[in-house]
Amino acid sequence: MKSLGKFIIFIGQLFVRREAFATYVTRVVDESIKVGFNSVFIVAIVSAFIGAVTTVQTAYNLVSPLIPDSTIAWVVRDMTLLELAPTITAIVYAGKxxxxxxxxxxxxxxxxxxxxxxxxxxxxxxxLVFPKILASVLMFPVLVILSAFISIYSGYLTSLATGVISGTDYLIGIQIEFIPFTVVFAMIKAIVYGFLVAAISAYQGFFTRGGALEVGQSSTSAVTNSCIAVLAADFLLAYLLAPLLTA
Structure with a gap:
């Protein structure tokens, strides 16, 4: 509880005695490049393999003649948008x-x-901290959109390369029974995850005491605590918002 209270006070300090608006614009742009643009490569690589692996594994598990092949793409699409793109990307994001x-x-x-x-x-x-958190909240949803697109497109290329499903069936599958709220759900997750990773990491670094060894320990704690917070938020958001998908 002491750490939680300290964290809440820390967040509250972001909004008092702020600098000039122009100062934040410059710093937010710089931080956006660091947290967003510099993360594109690793996010793209991870997303490509997520889409490929999900397509292959789903295809080999849905082998019933009663299930149309287009269902494979439908599963890949919803898994990517609802869970894999925001959550796996958040864990990679926390590490980097x-x-x-x-x-x-x-x-x-x-x-x-x-x-x-x-x-x-x-x-x-x-x-120091406010521009990092704002840049993270702005850029992480962009990374999630990129991740979702690459994952779904990677699944399509995998279907063509391996033949586990025809390209036509895949394109049909990603369109059937599409619920627009899944995209909104993914963006809500992205905003929450972007805030949690940046805020928790900044908190751990800001209150570092000691020397170089403690800096390393703060970085490790930042990644560990951010991942735990992301997974906890994932469960809470799923519990609160998933019923709206069928509403």
Whole structure:
């Protein structure tokens, strides 16, 4: 409870004694490039294999003659949008971006750069952390959209390459019984995950104490705690929002 209270106070500090708007614009753009553009390659690689593996495994498990082949693509589409694209991408994102945020802020803390900002009267929490969280909330949904597209397209290419399902059946399958709310659901997850990863990682790095060893420990804790928070949020959002898919 002590850590939770400290985290809530930490988040509250983001909105007091803020800098000029132009300062945040520049910093948010810089952070968006770091957390978004620099993560595209790893997200694309992971998503491509997710789509390929999901297509092959689904095809080999749905072997009943009573089940049309287009059902395979339908399963791949919904699994990708509802779970795989946002959640798996969030875990990869936590490993890459979360550890980087914690390491950067932890290094600034032990080298007393954060203390120097506070001595100058600058709210270091707002100046350093707020742009990172905002950039994460803005860019992570973009990464999830990219991940979903690559996964579904990778499934299509896999179907052509392996012959587990015809390309025509795959294209039919990704269109049947489509519920637009699945996209909204994925974006809600993406916004929540983007906030959790950035906020928890920033919290771990901002309160680092000690030396280089502790910076490494903060980065490790940031990734671990972010992954746990993402999985907990995944369950909570599924419990709250999944009934709306059938409403």
């Amino acid at each position: 971006v979360g550890s980087n945020i914690a390491g950067e802020l932890g290094t600034m803390r032990i080298t007393e750069q954060i203390d120097a900002l506070e001595v100058m009267g600058i709210n270091a929490t707002s100046y």
